[in-house]
Amino acid sequence: MPMNPDLEKERQGGTFDVEQLTHILDGGRDKTLKRHFLEQEVLKDPVFRGPDTRFLSREELFGELLRKHVAVIKKTQELSIDDINEASTIYSAAMNNNVGPLTLHSVAFVAPLDLMADDEQKKKWLIPAKKYEIIGCYAQTELGHGSFIRGLETRADYDVNTQQFVLNTPTETAIKWWVGGCVAVGDIGPKFGFGGVDNGYLCLNNVRIPRDNLLAKTGKVLEDGTYVKPENPKVVYGSMLGIRAALPKVGAYNLSKAVTIAIRYSCVRHQSEIKPGCGEPQVLDYQTQQHKLFPLLATAYAFHTVGVWMLDFHSTVMNEINEGHYHRLAEDHVLAAGLKAVINWKTHEGIEICRFSCGGHGYSLASSLPVIYVNHVANSTAEGETVILLLQTAVYLMKCVIDLEQGTPLDPSVAYLDQSFSKSEQWCSDVDMHSLLKAIQFRSKKFTEYVSSFVKKELMATGNQQLAFNKHKVILVECAKAHTEAVIMNAFVTKVDEILQSNPSVGKVLSLLCQIYGVTEILAHSGDYIQYEYLRKIDLDNIQDQLFKLYTYIRPEAVLLVDAFDFHDEVLKSILGRYDGQVYENMFKWAKASPFNKQDQGTFRKYIQQLKQAKL
Ligand SMILES: CC/C=C\C/C=C\C/C=C\C/C=C\CCCCC(=O)SCCNC(=O)CCNC(=O)[C@H](O)C(C)(C)COP(=O)(O)OP(=O)(O)OC[C@H]1O[C@@H](n2cnc3c(N)ncnc32)[C@H](O)[C@@H]1OP(=O)(O)O
Numbered sequence: 001m002p003m004n005p006d007l008e009k010e011r012q013g014g015t016f017d018v019e020q021l022t023h024i025l026d027g028g029r030d031k032t033l034k035r036h037f038l039e040q041e042v043l044k045d046p047v048f049r050g051p052d053t054r055f056l057s058r059e060e061l062f063g064e065l066l067r068k069h070v071a072v073i074k075k076t077q078e079l080s081i082d083d084i085n086e087a088s089t090i091y092s093a094a095m096n097n098n099v100g101p102l103t104l105h106s107v108a109f110v111a112p113l114d115l116m117a118d119d120e121q122k123k124k125w126l127i128p129a130k131k132y133e134i135i136g137c138y139a140q141t142e143l144g145h146g147s148f149i150r151g152l153e154t155r156a157d158y159d160v161n162t163q164q165f166v167l168n169t170p171t172e173t174a175i176k177w178w179v180g181g182c183v184a185v186g187d188i189g190p191k192f193g194f195g196g197v198d199n200g201y202l203c204l205n206n207v208r209i210p211r212d213n214l215l216a217k218t219g220k221v222l223e224d225g226t227y228v229k230p231e232n233p234k235v236v237y238g239s240m241l242g243i244r245a246a247l248p249k250v251g252a253y254n255l256s257k258a259v260t261i262a263i264r265y266s267c268v269r270h271q272s273e274i275k276p277g278c279g280e281p282q283v284l285d286y287q288t289q290q291h292k293l294f295p296l297l298a299t300a301y302a303f304h305t306v307g308v309w310m311l312d313f314h315s316t317v318m319n320e321i322n323e324g325h326y327h328r329l330a331e332d333h334v335l336a337a338g339l340k341a342v343i344n345w346k347t348h349e350g351i352e353i354c355r356f357s358c359g360g361h362g363y364s365l366a367s368s369l370p371v372i373y374v375n376h377v378a379n380s381t382a383e384g385e386t387v388i389l390l391l392q393t394a395v396y397l398m399k400c401v402i403d404l405e406q407g408t409p410l411d412p413s414v415a416y417l418d419q420s421f422s423k424s425e426q427w428c429s430d431v432d433m434h435s436l437l438k439a440i441q442f443r444s445k446k447f448t449e450y451v452s453s454f455v456k457k458e459l460m461a462t463g464n465q466q467l468a469f470n471k472h473k474v475i476l477v478e479c480a481k482a483h484t485e486a487v488i489m490n491a492f493v494t495k496v497d498e499i500l501q502s503n504p505s506v507g508k509v510l511s512l513l514c515q516i517y518g519v520t521e522i523l524a525h526s527g528d529y530i531q532y533e534y535l536r537k538i539d540l541d542n543i544q545d546q547l548f549k550l551y552t553y554i555r556p557e558a559v560l561l562v563d564a565f566d567f568h569d570e571v572l573k574s575i576l577g578r579y580d581g582q583v584y585e586n587m588f589k590w591a592k593a594s595p596f597n598k599q600d601q602g603t604f605r606k607y608i609q610q611l612k613q614a615k616l
């Protein structure tokens with residue numbers, strides 16, 4: 001199919017090599033080539049062909065995705081893939097923006113076995129689980145409790161005579177609920193999205209399991225019922241850490257899809273007039289459309305950068321823990337908590353903005369933006385609700401203030417809290433990314449000090465830490481967000497500095513995106529900068545001008561920057577986001593193919609007939 005002339009023209013501009021940026025995003029040329037190979041292994045294999053999942057009922061969707069997910073597992077085994085990124089490539093190429101039915105088995109059942117099973121148990125369960133010889137799920141949440149783990153009601157009473165645990169969900173609120181990939185007991189019913197996952201309920205009534213079913217690498221129960229505590233009790237929370245540490249990159253992936261769709265479509269879509277008689281411009285030439293999408297484009301790159309960094313950091317900490325070193329578990333937990341919370345929240349807001357920016361066609365499943373949205377938005381609740389996780393980060397920051405007062409060294413990701421910040425010169429409209437980073441770190445430091453003063457005063461008055469925290473939860477959450485933004489901007493600046501050395505032309509365009517991210521973040525909290533006397537009105541006016549100027553620099557690069565995400569059309573599955581930009585013809589073809597247009601509308605005639613007969 002010929003290339004849409006608008007997109008063809010967009011691809012003749014640009015100042016950097018798209019392929020080189022794709023290689024950087026993938027982590028090197030070899031990884032790009034391997035990703036292409038794996039995608040083709042799926043796309044050329046007829047077993048992965050099937051009905052357009054956007055036309056399927058919940059039951060049909062579950063069946064079709066289960067069929068495909070089993071094919072994904074077979075393909076992954078056939079190709080001997082064990083790298084998580086490569087396995088995710090095969091999965092994403094097959095799932096058409098859905099979450100597969102067996103996802104929870106791999107991310108929430110296998111991971112805890114890996115982390116908390118002893119060697120014997122690994123042989124018994126982890127090895128067969130990795131081969132899908134046993135299928136598991138993660139049944140923690142109950143009808144009455146999800147966030148407050150210490151409030152869970154399920155009981156495991158030890159029967160010393162039989163060396164067994166007797167499991168019970170003694171109350172209705174104790175019923176296990178939301179259990180992804182939970183079979184045989186019951187499905188909790190239709191949901192907002194996640195149609196490919198059978199989130200189940202599980203009632204336990206005197207279910208007996210052997211003593212050695214308790215994962216014993218951390219804590220264990222001896223034959224006489226004595227509980228031997230793990231060296232570090234918090235490691236039992238570790239199974240939730242793996243998914244949280246992975247979800248920032250998942251957010252980046254989903255936001256990258258949405259901005260690819262919205263930016264390509266905004267170049268194809270012509271609407272209204274700027275100069276009368278000069279034809280309808282591309283909607284991406286409107287400043288308001290750029291103001292919707294370019295900060296999100298910058299955000300997608302920022303989130304990808306920090307998502308890769310978080311996964312590397314977490315993997316290092318897990319290796320340390322496997323060797324018995326727990327000193328970085330707390331930092332890993334609060335980084336994963338803050339990044340998972342902020343990134344997934346801003347991503348679902350961003351996907352919605354992308355959908356709105358595509359007008360009516362964004363509301364059609366032909367765009368796939370609604371599919372991406374309803375499946376992504378769960379990530380702001382699942383694996384730790386947003387506020388719950390931000391409070392974890394906030395409590396850690398309050399401890400950092402005490403550490404600072406006591407001269408205790410801080411973890412590297414919060415070292416900036418011990419730095420002094422000053423800004424004397426007036427900002428013009430070309431503030432560099434390092435100055436923007438300093439400002440964002442300054443705000444986080446000041447906010448942390450400000451919140452800590454309130455919490456301390458409350459603690460003095462009540463002597464109760466939980467009460468003190470509860471009275472200031474709103475500003476504690478804001479404090480955690482401010483810190484997380486400093487972590488994101490630091491990772492982005494660090495990566496762009498590195499790329500500026502290795503590939504100046506790519507680095508330059510990414511530094512523009514980094515400035516857009518930083519300026520947008522500062523303008524979103526301009527009042528704080530005035531209140532803390534870090535910026536004046538003139539500074540804010542100048543960086544507002546800078547933002548609109550940056551949009552003009554990014555405009556000719558925008559399509560190339562989303563092309564660099566390198567989504568195959570069959571993976572993106574969006575008619576608005578097609579690489580060739582042939583939207584209208586394919587929208588019409590897709591609509592005509594809808595089963596709704598094939599059904600005999602007997603029902604229509606039957607009921608309308610009644611109206612006519614009713615002699616209204
Ligand atoms: C490998 C993955 C690969 C890819 C993924 C890709 C795609 C996936 C696609 C879809 C999947 C996404 C989602 C679907 C799966 C969803 C599955 C679930 O939802 S499972 C259930 C999740 N539930 C939760 O997250 C519950 C949230 N609540 C909590 O975690 C806890 O209640 C709490 C909020 C942390 C409170 O804990 P507690 O009540 O004990 O009290 P404290 O706050 O005082 O904490 C005590 C102490 O422990 C430390 N700590 C807490 N949590 C952790 C942790 N996870 N790791 C390490 N340390 C932890 C805390 O800091 C305190 O320390 P102290 O201050 O005492 O030093």
Ligand SMILES: Cc1cc2nc3c(=O)[nH]c(=O)nc-3n(C[C@H](O)[C@H](O)[C@H](O)COP(=O)(O)OP(=O)(O)OC[C@H]3O[C@@H](n4cnc5c(N)ncnc54)[C@H](O)[C@@H]3O)c2cc1C
Pocket residue numbers: 104108138139140141144145146147148177178179180181194199378381382383384385386387388473
């Ligand atoms: C798609 C999806 C898949 C899931 N898969 C699984 C799974 O496979 N296994 C599993 O075990 N669970 C699973 N869950 C459940 C999920 O982990 C919980 O829904 C999540 O932990 C939130 O807990 P909750 O639902 O009890 O919300 P609640 O904690 O009841 O939250 C409700 C509101 O109360 C607020 N709140 C609660 N506590 C506090 C507090 N201390 N301070 C301030 N505000 C507070 C929250 O911020 C929120 O606004 C899944 C959920 C979803 C949506």
